[in-house]
Amino acid sequence: MDVFEAVRGRLEVREYSGERVPDDVKLRVLEAGRQSPTGLNTQHWRFILVEDRERVKRLAEMSKTGKWVAGADFAIIVLADPKYPFYLIDTGRAVQNMQLTAWNYGVGSCIYTGYDEDGMRRFFKIPGNLEITAVLGFGYPKRRLKGKKSRKPLTEIAFSEYYGNRLRDLGTLE
Numbered sequence: 395m396d397v398f399e400a401v402r403g404r405l406e407v408r409e410y411s412g413e414r415v416p417d418d419v420k421l422r423v424l425e426a427g428r429q430s431p432t433g434l435n436t437q438h439w440r441f442i443l444v445e446d447r448e449r450v451k452r453l454a455e456m457s458k459t460g461k462w463v464a465g466a467d468f469a470i471i472v473l474a475d476p477k478y479p480f481y482l483i484d485t486g487r488a489v490q491n492m493q494l495t496a497w498n499y500g501v502g503s504c505i506y507t508g509y510d511e512d513g514m515r516r517f518f519k520i521p522g523n524l525e526i527t528a529v530l531g532f533g534y535p536k537r538r539l540k541g542k543k544s545r546k547p548l549t550e551i552a553f554s555e556y557y558g559n560r561l562r563d564l565g566t567l568e
């Protein structure tokens with residue numbers, strides 16, 4: 395899959411078919427996280443693979459904004475050490491790499507960030523020095539994905555040479 399087309403085409407998927415995702419895809423998704431770059435190569439992120447149905451359901455119960463994870467085939471809890479000022483950039487890069495890798499194998503995913511942190515900490519035995527930065531749910535999409543991303547035009551968010559200066563004409567994309 396072309397990387398640009400994957401970036402452009404991937405949508406967040408919150409409804410899943412129930413079909414099991416094979417281990418080799420799960421392994422590639424985690425490996426994509428591991429291969430991600432970190433500031434000073436600190437590699438402080440940690441990933442918890444949650445596959446057990448009851449545990450996936452508990453994840454959903456402990457969230458207000460990620461209830462949909464109950465239907466996911468598996469989830470990954472993304473942890474990071476907040477002592478590094480760039481820790482959120484590091485986890486963002488790992489998250490995106492994992493989601494794009496899943497997409498490459500036809501597996502949809504979505505992220506959520508609203509959860510009962512204390513509850514999750516106890517239930518998943520998360521050490522105090524690590525912050526829960528995101529949870530990802532994964533699974534084959536329930537239905538064929540259609541739809542267009544809602545994004546601002548490039549000329550509204552990118553500038554040429556200095557802030558506020560209109561982006562020069564770079565042509566158009568198909």
Ligand SMILES: Cc1cc2nc3c(=O)[nH]c(=O)nc-3n(C[C@H](O)[C@H](O)[C@H](O)COP(=O)(O)O)c2cc1C
Nearest residue numbers: 404405406407459460504505506507508542543544
């Ligand atoms: C940092 C971050 C936090 C997010 N938190 C949630 C969340 O708590 N629950 C949820 O359902 N979606 C969450 N999302 C998903 C966004 O709503 C989604 O990425 C955005 O609407 C674009 O979706 P699209 O790429 O399918 O167009 C989050 C996304 C990001 C990047």
